[in-house]
Amino acid sequence: MQKFTSTKLFKVVLIAALFMLLVFLNPASVFDPIRSGFSAMLLPFQKVFYSFSAGLEGVKEFAGSIGQLKRENEQLMRDNQILLAENAMVDDIKNENAILREQLSLLPRDQYNLATAFVVSQDPNGTGNWIEIDKGSDDGIVSGMPVIVSKGILIGRIQQVSDKSSQVILLTNPRSTINIMDLESGAKGVARGEYGLGIIFDMVLQTDSISVGDNVITSGIGGEIPRGLYVGTIQEIHQSDSHLFQQAMLTAPLQVPKLQMVFVIKNSK
Amino acid sequence: MKKKLVYLVILIATIIIQTSVLPVISSANTAGDAVLMAVLAWSVLDGFSAFIGWAIVAGILYDLATYSPVGEHVIIFLAVVYFVSFFSRRLSLELKGMGLVLFFIFIFVATFISSSIVALMTAWDARTLFGYWKMFSSPGSIALQVVHNVILFFLWFFFLKKTKEFFKLEK
Secondary structure (H helix, E strand, O other): OHHHHOOHHHHHHHHHHHHHHHHHHOOHHHHHHHHHHHHHHHHHHHHHHHHHHHHHHHHHHHHHOHHHHHHHHHHHHHHHHHHHHHHHHHHHHHHHHHHHHHHHOOOOOOOEEEEEEEEEEEOOOOOOOEEEEOOOHHHOOOOOOEEEEOOOEEEEEEEEEOOOOEEEEEOOOOOOEEEEEEOOOOOEEEEEEOOOOOEEEEEEEOOOOOOOOOEEEEOOOOOOOOOOOEEEEEEEEEEOOOOOEEEEEEEOOOOHHHOOEEEEEEEEO | OHHHHHHHHHHHHHHHHHHHOHHHHOOOOOOOOHHHHHHHHHHHHHOHHHHHHHHHHHHHHHHHHOOOOOOHHHHHHHHHHHHHHHHHHHHHHHOOOOHHHHHHHHHHHHHHHHHHHHHHHHHHHHOOOHHHHHHHOOHHHHHHHHHHHHHHHHHHHHHHHHHHHHOOOOO
16 A cells, blocks of 8 residues: 555645646636736737737648639629629618617617727637637736727627636637528527537527528527627528427638637627 | 756756647647656656655645646656656566657656546536546547657656756766
8 A cells, every 4th residue: 555655646646636626626716816827927928929820821821722812703793793883782771770869879880999909819629619818807807808800790798707818708609609591581599509510509599490591690699799790691401309409501701710810799889 | 955956947848848838839739748747858868766755846836736636646656756666667577678668658657647537526526437538538538648658758867967967966
């Protein structure tokens, strides 16, 4: 017995058991201040390295895609003409909507108080579960705030907040669930992360109609995330395992691992 | 003191590379694990007794930097350090003159241990066993991860060896 307690195996098992206990207890209040200090120390270096790597990746992608550029350019010209026409129609509808809102004394939509943030690190397991941004509680960021890119494309929400940085749980994270709706049919459900592999539009009633190609936006139910943020497009529809609901795989409009800048919605104006 | 400082700087630099460089320049799901490979290379160079304390420090710092529950990577690194210590003596006798084969075995097993534990933690968090297999990823991407890890291991192995020689660091 005396001999076994001095073996390497005993030491490893004992230390591992202690840390396993720590993992399951997960005393956040003890480690959060340490994590916050450590993150603040790493932040300037992470910012420089992330930006450099993103630049390097951009150059690599550009060099590898020169041959495709001409073809893509022609396609984009065609798409642009269609979008210009659609845009004119949307502007018209927007004006009409503004007039109607004014008449009904409603506040204007889609005006957010945004905080611009740079991405400084990502999930190291390469599974697209989270990113880290360089804004934290010092900048008024709190847990639960939605995070978007460009004009209203939702990518996730704030999870853990340190003084100078925050963790953003992406829509593809299995812990992420967000209320969404089909823009075309109005069918409601939840967006659930699929272990970094994609987003599932889940809990859609059998009586609701959803189709491949439909756009999906946030429904605003629950109030934490404003209505109308773009989530993705329906790629494939199938039944849930229990056959109680319909499920759909969504395609996200952008590659999150290549992101450099995001916006946190601090509140809707 | 010099050794502690050099090791700490290398460890922090490796964590920054792992969180801010590799996921950006690698394709999704196949980023290698620089910290895991640094720990593996260190345990091959320093041995169990000299490195076990550093494996714990590396695990805690890595967990703090990646928002993981503190202890997750400590368990992974302890398993890897013990595996290297246990099998290096036994396998080196049987596979005499085949050090490279031994390294490849270590890299494969370390990658497997790491993927298994990370997937288990995620599945536990999401409360689904189904999630375990999703997280564990396909054999193809595990193989690609091993290839990345082989490159990272040899980079770290020679870098750490040269650093130890340069700073004249004893075990």
